[in-house]
Amino acid sequence: MHVVEYLVIFAILLAVVAFVSAPVRRALAGRSDDAGADQAHAGSLAELEAAREAKYRELRDADLDHRTGKLSDADYDELDRTLRGEAIAIMHDIDRATIDEQ
Amino acid sequence: MALIGRALLIMALGTAGFGIGASIHGARTGRREWVDAGRRSVYALAALATIAFAVLEDAFWRNDFSFNVVANHSSTTTPAFYKLAAAWSSQEGSLLLWVFLLSLWSSLILFLVRKRAWEITPYATAVLLGFAAFFTSLAAFWANPFTTSANPPAEGAGLDPLLLHPTMMIHPPMLYSGYTLLTIPFAFAVGALITGRLGAEWISLTRRFALAAWLFLGIGILLGALWSYTELGWGGYWAWDPVENAALMPWLLITAFIHSIMIQEKRGMLKVWNVSLVLGAGTLSILGTFLVRSGILDSIHAFGASTLGVPFVILLAVMVMGSIGLIVWRREQLRSDARLESLLSREAVFLFQNLVLVGMVFVIFWVTFFPLISEALTGTKVSVGPPAFQPFIVPLALILVLLSGIGPIIAWRRVTVANLRRNFALPVTAGLVTLFVLLFWPGGPSSRPFALIMFALAGFVLTSVVQELWRGVAARRAMTHDPVPLALVQLIRRNRRRYGGYTVHAGLAVLLVGVAASSSFQHSDDVILSPGQKAHVDGYTIRYVRPVETVSSQKIGFGAVLDVTKGGKHVTTVTTVRNFYPSQNPADGLIGKFFDTSNADSEVGLDQNLRRNIWTVINAQPTPLAPLINKGNSVFAAYAPQVMTKAAKLPPGQAQSAMNGLWAERDLAVTEIARRFVTHPWPTEFLLIVAPLVSWIWLGALIMGVGGLIALWPVPSFARRRERVASPARPTAPPPVPVREPV
Amino acid sequence: MDPSRKRAIRLTVALTAAVLLASALVYVSFTAGNKEFTASQLLARGKPGQTYELAGTVLNGSVQRDGTTLMFRIRDPKLPLSVPVRYNGIVPDPFAPGRAVMVAVEKGSAGTAYIGQGNSLTTKCPSKYQAAAAS
Numbered sequence: 001m002h003v004v005e006y007l008v009i010f011a012i013l014l015a016v017v018a019f020v021s022a023p024v025r026r027a028l029a030g031r032s033d034d035a036g037a038d039q040a041h042a043g044s045l046a047e048l049e050a051a052r053e054a055k056y057r058e059l060r061d062a063d064l065d066h067r068t069g070k071l072s073d074a075d076y077d078e079l080d081r082t083l084r085g086e087a088i089a090i091m092h093d094i095d096r097a098t099i100d101e102q
Numbered sequence: 103m104a105l106i107g108r109a110l111l112i113m114a115l116g117t118a119g120f121g122i123g124a125s126i127h128g129a130r131t132g133r134r135e136w137v138d139a140g141r142r143s144v145y146a147l148a149a150l151a152t153i154a155f156a157v158l159e160d161a162f163w164r165n166d167f168s169f170n171v172v173a174n175h176s177s178t179t180t181p182a183f184y185k186l187a188a189a190w191s192s193q194e195g196s197l198l199l200w201v202f203l204l205s206l207w208s209s210l211i212l213f214l215v216r217k218r219a220w221e222i223t224p225y226a227t228a229v230l231l232g233f234a235a236f237f238t239s240l241a242a243f244w245a246n247p248f249t250t251s252a253n254p255p256a257e258g259a260g261l262d263p264l265l266l267h268p269t270m271m272i273h274p275p276m277l278y279s280g281y282t283l284l285t286i287p288f289a290f291a292v293g294a295l296i297t298g299r300l301g302a303e304w305i306s307l308t309r310r311f312a313l314a315a316w317l318f319l320g321i322g323i324l325l326g327a328l329w330s331y332t333e334l335g336w337g338g339y340w341a342w343d344p345v346e347n348a349a350l351m352p353w354l355l356i357t358a359f360i361h362s363i364m365i366q367e368k369r370g371m372l373k374v375w376n377v378s379l380v381l382g383a384g385t386l387s388i389l390g391t392f393l394v395r396s397g398i399l400d401s402i403h404a405f406g407a408s409t410l411g412v413p414f415v416i417l418l419a420v421m422v423m424g425s426i427g428l429i430v431w432r433r434e435q436l437r438s439d440a441r442l443e444s445l446l447s448r449e450a451v452f453l454f455q456n457l458v459l460v461g462m463v464f465v466i467f468w469v470t471f472f473p474l475i476s477e478a479l480t481g482t483k484v485s486v487g488p489p490a491f492q493p494f495i496v497p498l499a500l501i502l503v504l505l506s507g508i509g510p511i512i513a514w515r516r517v518t519v520a521n522l523r524r525n526f527a528l529p530v531t532a533g534l535v536t537l538f539v540l541l542f543w544p545g546g547p548s549s550r551p552f553a554l555i556m557f558a559l560a561g562f563v564l565t566s567v568v569q570e571l572w573r574g575v576a577a578r579r580a581m582t583h584d585p586v587p588l589a590l591v592q593l594i595r596r597n598r599r600r601y602g603g604y605t606v607h608a609g610l611a612v613l614l615v616g617v618a619a620s621s622s623f624q625h626s627d628d629v630i631l632s633p634g635q636k637a638h639v640d641g642y643t644i645r646y647v648r649p650v651e652t653v654s655s656q657k658i659g660f661g662a663v664l665d666v667t668k669g670g671k672h673v674t675t676v677t678t679v680r681n682f683y684p685s686q687n688p689a690d691g692l693i694g695k696f697f698d699t700s701n702a703d704s705e706v707g708l709d710q711n712l713r714r715n716i717w718t719v720i721n722a723q724p725t726p727l728a729p730l731i732n733k734g735n736s737v738f739a740a741y742a743p744q745v746m747t748k749a750a751k752l753p754p755g756q757a758q759s760a761m762n763g764l765w766a767e768r769d770l771a772v773t774e775i776a777r778r779f780v781t782h783p784w785p786t787e788f789l790l791i792v793a794p795l796v797s798w799i800w801l802g803a804l805i806m807g808v809g810g811l812i813a814l815w816p817v818p819s820f821a822r823r824r825e826r827v828a829s830p831a832r833p834t835a836p837p838p839v840p841v842r843e844p845v
Numbered sequence: 846m847d848p849s850r851k852r853a854i855r856l857t858v859a860l861t862a863a864v865l866l867a868s869a870l871v872y873v874s875f876t877a878g879n880k881e882f883t884a885s886q887l888l889a890r891g892k893p894g895q896t897y898e899l900a901g902t903v904l905n906g907s908v909q910r911d912g913t914t915l916m917f918r919i920r921d922p923k924l925p926l927s928v929p930v931r932y933n934g935i936v937p938d939p940f941a942p943g944r945a946v947m948v949a950v951e952k953g954s955a956g957t958a959y960i961g962q963g964n965s966l967t968t969k970c971p972s973k974y975q976a977a978a979a980s
Binding site: 002005006008009012013016019020021022023024026027046047050051053054057058060061062063064065067068069070071072075079 | 120134305
């Protein structure tokens with residue numbers, strides 16, 4: 001019974017080591033999935049995309065607040081202009097970041 | 103199998119250690135293959151923990167009493183569902199459950215974010231694996247669930263009868279899911295602080311997990327309260343016990359975080375608040391896990407002093423000092439991008455709500471730990487009971503409910519007086535009408551000012567939520583001309599965070615109405631009754647109709663059927679039973695072991711509806727049966743050895759028959775003695791409670807849970823449509839402006 | 846008003862509120878709390894008219910009932926002595942001889958037991974049984 005248990009343990013250990021070390025072994029063999037990915041750049045782009053999604057949400061929330069009477073027309077127009085300006089600025093930054101990546 | 107289990111724990115520890123090193127190395131060198139190896143370590147850890155947990159559950163299922171934890175917490179007569187759940191009723195099994203759940207949630211989030219947040223994720227992975235390594239090493243070296251004994255007993259000790267209740271069995275996994283889910287935003291906050299990437303990205307990554315933690319922890323707290331009310335014989339649902347408080351504190355902080363992150367997303371404000379809240383919630387979740395195991399505070403939940411206290415204190419110290427250090431180091435990047443423009447704004451309301459919630463946590467923390475604080479300062483432990491909480495928590499709760507009503511109807515950035523008039527008129531009117539109606543209601547709550555204010559505030563909150571839904575539906579119908587039900591569904595679908603949150607607020611109001619009413623207007627009586635006698639509680643007459651008894655291999659029950667009438671009219675009939683579970687102590691005797699009062703629990707006789715609860719419990723004691731029990735013990739003490747001696751000389755089949763005959767005679771004697779509770783009943787103690795609106799607590803919690811699920815559900819993909827519309831591939835042309843769509 | 850002055854005022858108000866809350870909390874804690882004593886500490890230092898949290902284990906064989914009154918003795922964790930308690934109120938389900946309990950008590954008149962305050966008795970939930978013996 002113990003022999004079987006030791007075999008099972010050894011098999012699990014092998015499987016774990018093989019699975020966990022696979023990316024490192026592939027890189028050492030020169031077979032990386034995504035050679036040359038610029039992680040710092042990808043991080044900035046992701047940050048901008050998160051900011052863009054947040055700005056869209058803010059635009060929609062302001063729109064809903066206006067439609068449900070929590071913002072006057074004048075306040076809403078000013079807020080909408082400000083938010084759209086901020087959204088456009090973020091999209092400019094995304095465009096620049098995307099071009100840099102290319 | 104135990105050997106496999108022990109090996110799995112060691113492998114899990116090794117995998118966690120490797121993963122920590124690989125993730126940090128990958129982050130510092132920018133080498134993605136090491137980051138991937140770190141992530142795969144988490145997946146492997148989840149697999150190992152799952153197999154280990156399966157090995158443990160298999161041992162419980164097979165009644166393998168060679169496993170010490172199975173022998174001490176299960177038995178052949180434990181029902182199947184409780185056998186599986188008994189795995190986490192012990193220190194050892196619960197540690198393994200912690201590792202299992204932590205590795206599961208960690209794997210899920212790392213899989214979901216595998217293509218994002220390259221800088222933050224490796225550090226978050228290292229932190230999560232650090233927690234996993236901590237709990238795995240506790241399980242491997244201090245409280246191993248796979249320890250065995252060479253001479254296993256033939257029968258296990260069984261589960262504590264108080265835990266033989268469905269809510270009690272689901273309560274720990276829900277709580278642990280909440281605690282482990284809280285480590286994820288904690289880990290990503292640490293990663294964000296280390297890397298300095300403190301914008302919206304880490305929040306958008308972890309917001310859902312913070313909300314899931316809120317939901318699971320809330321369900322866990324609710325199940326504990328429900329178990330306490332329906333299973334324990336005291337008629338209450340919350341005792342401000344230290345371990346209850348330890349689950350409530352992180353829940354309050356994560357509530358604050360979920361609101362506060364909206365402000366960071368929209369305005370880039372409250373960054374220090376947000377990292378502090380999430381780091382605090384994560385630390386308090388570890389503190390809660392520590393409190394249950396350490397015995398440092400007197401609690402009905404505490405498993406008593408154990409050697410696990412020191413490692414937890416070290417971990418908590420590292421978390422606290424590390425959190426403070428990181429925030430101080432990154433204080434420049436944590437400066438707000440904008441300022442609070444007006445105190446009449448939703449930002450200000452959220453800020454006040456943060457202050458109130460943190461204030462509540464501070465009060466609860468102080469009073470909970472006061473015995474230790476006072477001992478450190480004065481040398482004497484001073485205990486401050488539940489009455490100390492009321493003067494602070496009640497007013498803070500009232501303010502919180504008020505803010506939860508204002509929040510949905512106040513706009514961002516700033517409001518005008520005209521807006522306030524338009525949006526507040528109806529809810530404030532509803533609140534005032536509620537107040538005045540109840541003030542002058544005959545027999546109403548005018549004598550309890552705090553309860554009265556809570557009811558009025560609930561009217562305000564519920565009206566504000568309904569107003570918001572109504573106006574949202576109207577706005578949608580103005581564009582789409584949908585029928586009202588469809589418009590409502592689409593409105594909620596497209597604005598899940600908003601309306602999920604409003605639903606939670608409505609649920610909170612309902613829940614706190616239930617708390618206020620049941621605690622302020624409860625009537626109770628502790629009486630001794632014989633069959634036929636009556637007691638009177640809050641206008642209800644409760645008559646002890648007849649005694650009942652139940653006998654089974656698992657327990658003996660002494661109960662009563664009670665008839666409830668009001669004004670001569672029949673209201674309900676309830677049955678309450680006190681169950682006695684067989685003891686394992688030979689000194690109790692062969693008969694006496696079945697009447698052991700130290701292994702007892704109560705079945706509450708409960709009749710509940712939306713208006714009131716009638717809660718009854720019997721405190722039957724077998725004391726009058728002592729002469730018969732003692733006689734039975736003597737008779738069988740002499741008789742049983744004779745039968746056993748004869749049986750030892752017989753062939754196996756006949757010996758078994760002889761023993762079966764002995765136990766059948768014993769069972770007959772026990773049944774006849776127990777029957778005397780019905781044939782010769784004696785005066786018995788009852789606790790009778792009539793309390794209004796208790797069901798509103800469970801109903802309110804259910805509404806909050808539904809709201810949480812709505813908010814948690816993934817948003818529809820119109821955001822992705824915008825991405826295709828706003829094509830990034832034409833740098834010379836101006837980018838298109840986001841289009842307006844139906845709300 | 847100058848924005849920085851506004852912020853200063855808001856911060857002052859917030860800090861004042863926080864200090865007031867904290868002070869009230871500290872005051873209530875020290876004045877409304879009961880000292881936690883073991884049986885030996887209670888016998889040595891307990892004063893009449895004061896309420897104490899008595900913590901210890903229920904002495905085996907000491908539990909008796911008289912109507913709705915529960916009588917038991919709580920023993921000291923280290924010294925071989927115990928104090929008698931008379932208690933009226935909710936008795937938690939896990940209450941039994943040998944279990945750890947805590948109850949708020951006041952010294953009775955000379956020679957009688959300590960009087961337990963109603964509904965103040967709490968019992969630690971036992972986490973495991975003793976090892977099973979063959980039946």
